[in-house]
Amino acid sequence: MLREQSRHFDRRSSFRGHPQKVVSRWGRVPIKTVLAALATYATLLPQNAHSETSARLGGDLTSDLPFPLALQVAAPNVTAPERRELQASGFAPFHRLRTQEEGLGPLFVNNSCGGCHVNNGRGPANVSRSPALPSQMVVKLRIRGRRGLSASEMGSQLLDHSTQGSAPLSARLSWALTEGQYHDGTRYQLRTPKVILHPKNSSAGRVATSLRMAPPIIGPGLLEAVPWTTLFKLSFAQDALKDGVTGRLNWVKDARSGALTVGRFGFKATHPTVEQQTAAALYTDMRMTNPIFHDENLTAEVSESELSALTMYQRLGGVPAAHSQSSPRAAAGKGIFFSLGCELCHRSTLFTGKHKDPELTHQTIHPYSDLLIHNMGPGLADGVQELGATGAEWKTTPLWGLHLLDDRSKASVYLHDGRARTIEEAILWHGGEAARAQHRFTRLSKRERADLIHFLRSL
Ligand code: HEC
Ligand code: HEC
Structure with a gap:
């Protein structure tokens, strides 16, 4: 080399x-x-x-x-039957469509992990297609004029679907095109997204947005x-x-231990572990409380063992x-x-x-x-x-x-x-x-x- x-x-x-x-x-x-x-x-x-x-x-x-079995089935070096079983036990929780009875919503972005991470791979670029079709991208929100999302606000994102009909806020993407050329004269076109929030006249006017696609796992x-x-x-x-x-390195807090540690997951490396990223997805994308992220005095809608199954499914795939x-x-x-x-x-x-x-x-x-x-x-x-x-x-x-x-x-x-x-x-x-x-x-x-x-x- x-x-x-x-x-x-x-x-x-x-x-x-x-x-x-x-x-x-x-x-x-x-x-x-x-x-x-x-x-x-x-x-x-x-x-x-x-x-x-x-x-x-x-x-x-x-x-x-x-594909997609390579990502979904336990890796070849996971040989012990009980380890393969543990990995496989996360398939259903990852792909199942969640319901209101299970704790989804009332507002949410998508009703399953696999709905965004399609076949455990990446998701397409779309948001708020219709009340019936869940979004596959996430729009993070920040009130303008304030510095950054704090840890407690990291869940601040557009929830454009509702278990009770339509959600109060939705978004549309518009694409601006620009042109350029390679040194050899070959021309190319690039597109930039703009997130347009509806309704415009709400506080949405003061909100800055960060659009994210679902990366492959x-x-x-x-x-x-x-x-x-x-x-x-x-x-x-x-x-x-x-x-x-x-x-x-992006130093972030491990939500389990409270210790400062290195972020690795998400497009800005904001979560240190697969488990924490998963718990955050449950909480922010599906509004399901869990052992790591929950509202005060609320029992977890996703149990410790289900969170563990989801984590092992991804870790040992x-x-x-x-x-x-x-x-x-x-x-x-x-x-x-x-x-x-x-x-x-x-x-x-x-x-x-x-x-x-x-x-x-x-x-x-x-x-x-x-x-x-x-x-x-x-x-x-x-x-x-x-x-x-x-x-x-x-x-x-x-x-x-x-x-x-x-x-x-x-x-x-x-x-x-x-x-x-x-x-x-x-x-x-x-x-x-x-x-x-x-x-x-x-x-x-x-x-x-x-x-x-x-x-x-x-x-
Ligand atoms: C609404 C779509 C959506 C849903 C639902 C969703 N994700 Fe994600 N996922 C994303 C986006 C967007 C990112 C990137 C987030 C960021 O940049 O902070 C992401 C990031 C991740 C990552 C980090 C990947 C990496 O390489 O950095 C993992 C792991 C993950 N999601 C697992 C899950 C699991 C498990 C679930 C279900 C509990 C889930 N996701 C539900 C959209 C989604
Ligand atoms: C300074 C570090 C850096 C260098 C050098 C760099 N990249 Fe990247 N690359 C990144 C980052 C960061 C991203 C993610 C950017 C984003 O999502 O906005 C990225 C994203 C990509 C992607 C998109 C992957 C995906 O799945 O979305 C490709 C492809 C890629 N880089 C290829 C290259 C190639 C080829 C080169 C050399 C010409 C290169 N990169 C040089 C940091 C780098």
Whole structure:
């Protein structure tokens, strides 16, 4: 892999031909600085030497079953019958349509986890279609003029459905189109969503919105099992590289223990564990109280054992194996991925530490994320601060499982608000800390772009 990287390094160095300052894959930085930084990076991250990846993206949890079974059935290394049973016991609570009798609502966004995370994968981009059709996106709300969502307000989101007819507030998406072009003259079009709340004349006028699509649920247990010290070292190493990439940890409160810990789930990494993210989804999207999030003096509508089943279902589910990684085009695309600097954030290899689930312990995984939050520039910013993350900061989205998508299908949307209709569009939106990588992408030839996309779609 190192040789592959340096080949791209050389090619890019010569093609802009600057006399003193070599144009490296990190932009206009003297080559010595780049090498010194690389050395620091390597010592900080012993695992970087292992960046050679395989199709076994989820380590021993990698599943060869077809989608969606790969995500829904216990991973192959979950072998004990009682562990497989525990995982399977979460299928029904995840996919069942909840009713008012069970505690749904009265206001809610969707009546099942699977209604948004379709087949455990990502959801399409739609809100408030009709009172009968639940929304599949979430609109977080913030009263303008106040700083950020506090922990107690994190549940502040649009509840556009009701168990008793229609909800008082709903939303509509309108899309603004902009045009641009690649360095080779190829034109492209991007779209930006605007959330329009109804009725307009209520306090909704003073409300800022943050639109979120439902991300796919792939290997969340493994992401939970990566030691926080690894992530901390990653952020440190990124700073040392001076390529503009400066990811950071989002410190949040663990709702069970009250301790300050590292956020990993959600587009702004606001929840530290699969269990807490699940409990928050029950409480905020379905308005169902549970052992972690509940109103005062109210018994939990979802029991401790049901919450545990939901959690284990996700934690011990499989990670789909990558496809045709060894094809020449995928290999070329992978080289480009490294040479553009994509891998600085979308880390190919991470190692899990010790976890209370033995199946998740000490795995070599290829999620293509550093789980850090990055300032992605004004284009992607929505101005809504959430706990420690600013409106411009987003967690690096893991890229494993991209082969499950099909750009021709309407359901395949990318980025936190589903604005990107293709992988190309998702890359073109990168700004801020990823501006250099984005710029290098726009200068690729058509063939190189296609190879890169080919690689991403093999994951
Ligand atoms: C209304 C749609 C909706 C429903 C219902 C819903 N989710 Fe989500 N889910 C989302 C959105 C949107 C996000 C991203 C949230 C964010 O950015 O903070 C998310 C994030 C997640 C994540 C984190 C994924 C990651 O990689 O960061 C997990 C895990 C999850 N949901 C599980 C569940 C479970 C379990 C349920 C049912 C109890 C559920 N969700 C119900 C929309 C939904
Ligand atoms: C500075 C860190 C950083 C760099 C460098 C970076 N990305 Fe990203 N990437 C992100 C973040 C953060 C997101 C999520 C942004 C959002 O949802 O608004 C993301 C999202 C994506 C997505 C969308 C995934 C999905 O499922 O929605 C793709 C595809 C992607 N990146 C590919 C790339 C490629 C290819 C490169 C190199 C040209 C690259 N990224 C460079 C941080 C980075």
